[in-house]
Amino acid sequence: MAVYSAEHYLNRKRLPHLWCAGCGSGIVLGSLTRAMAALGLDREKVVTVTGIGCWGKADDYLNTNAFHGTHGRALSFATGIKAANPELTVIALMGDGDGATIGGNHLIHSARRNIGVTAIVVNNMNYGMTGGQYSATTPHGCITSTSKYGNPEREMDLCALVAVAGANYVGRSTAYHVTQLDSLIKNAISHKGFSFVEVISPCPTHFGRRNKFGVSVGMMKCLKERGLNKAKFGMLAEEEKDKYILLGKLVDRDEPDFNEQYETIRTRVFGSEQGLKG
């Protein structure tokens, strides 16, 4: 395995990044590059796929291969790339708008298909780039630029959705719990099949400001206090659970992925000489 530093994966020409002071995106980018370094990935063999949104700019700051696609479709581009060349490490970076709202259908089916892609969804609970409108993960009642009197809709538990849809690996952390985040991302990338990491991340500019979290420090404090591991979360009374965030590895399965299933069928029909070729 090659030995690289985390900086090896950063595209210095494109830095400094455009994220606001106090935004969690830079922290997740740090975790991602440390995970790549820990795995010794060759940047030639990595394709980072992004959509549109604040976190969707992350590919600019990486010097792996990249595909910055249309809003919500990152997983579909990633699916085509991985299916066509299973040797590649394909990582989709999406926000909650991209990954869970406009792209929710692709999230379900990527997990069901168990395509060998790692999805890292930075969930800042609103559409940061377009001015802080509510998304599918904005908690019910919260104030956003399109729910000034409170969000009438309910938020969605992304990890539960992806788990039930069939992903091999699911984990959740926050921009505060960096050591845990480093290891979840590393394990997700090295895991076979569809792997998913949700990162609850502060958007002080919009979500934090409007919901009186005292911007960046206040939001970090909130993540620190409300993020609980399985054991602690399990001890909470049912009515308390809503106020806390369950963190850590949530699913770890070893089901065959899409390409493996496809090749199994091919081999059954045509024998082993007919590998992926031509």
Next chain:
Amino acid sequence: MERKMVFMQGNEAVAEGAIYAGARFYAGYPITPSSEIAEICSQRLLEVGGIYMQMEDELASMAAITGASLAGKKSLTATSGPGFSLMQENLGMAQAAEVPCVVVDVQRSGPSTGLATKPAQADIMQARWGRHGDQAIIALAPATVQECFELTVKAFSLSERFRTPVVLMPDEIIGHLRESVLLPAPGELEVVERKRYTGDPKAYLPFKPEDDDIAPMADYGSRYVFHITSSMHGYEGYSQNDPDNAAWKIGHLSDKIYNSLDEIIETREFFTEEMELLVITSGSTVRAAHEAVRQARSGGMKAGLLQLITLWPFADSKISELAAGVKSILVPEMNLGQMVHEVRRIVGAEMPVHSLAKSSGQGIEPQEILTKIREVY
């Protein structure tokens, strides 16, 4: 291997043509009247070492073939009007990022779900203008099952040559037509491969055109690391918003196609010697028009026929050339009048251009065209 005479359906010929052209990746969502292409590709791609994927919708299908193409596989999808509408978003992405791939739109009657699944030729303008923003597209329309095969091969070659998606748009009549086809032997039809970069990895600029207007490509996973974006970008493939670059790039996406019309535009003429009336059409309507023009000739009327094989870019100079010698033009088409406006744009207001527009989910019959020829001759 020898040439082989077989009896097959238009959609089947599209699938076989794609495999002949080297396509090894298909992603799609079933829709009548194109589903046979998916069904055959699902089986044939497995046999030849390729991959078939059935996606959750057409947005994902178009995205997956774009991704697969950049991973080095010639890729296609097939759909019909409702699905083609959904594909427009990522078709624009493939245009902007200059990704070769083929989209087959077996045209059915709309709008919306429409007359599922009766024939139409009403997606001609959607193919040209369905995406937001300025861009150019190449679109081909077969009129026979033989052409379904050959134009699929050509669609792949043009997409590889010009680094752009190409739309193949048989109408439902052609997609479901069965007739004899002479399958070419391997190597008989030209199969173009994309130009790939071979220089120093550090010097690779994925969007810097060479003398032929096209930037060389690399595959994800090769030693050439590259960045692709749907945003406005410069030679390096990173977003770049300065107006000079934007003006160049937007222009380039059209220029690379419009500067090479001779390579792209294909038409076919029937009875165009000593002609007074020119019929211009495409797809299944060519078959009816051919019979009508033949009968008009035996009735002493000097009618001729121009088949537009390439729908986009439009065959401006061929139409101008033939229009110079005639008294009037007739454009039959299975829609309320789409091509006819292009023809009027080319020949000017002096020339009488008649429309035979039929939008009822039925094909146009030779007798209808002949009656119209008699009326306007």
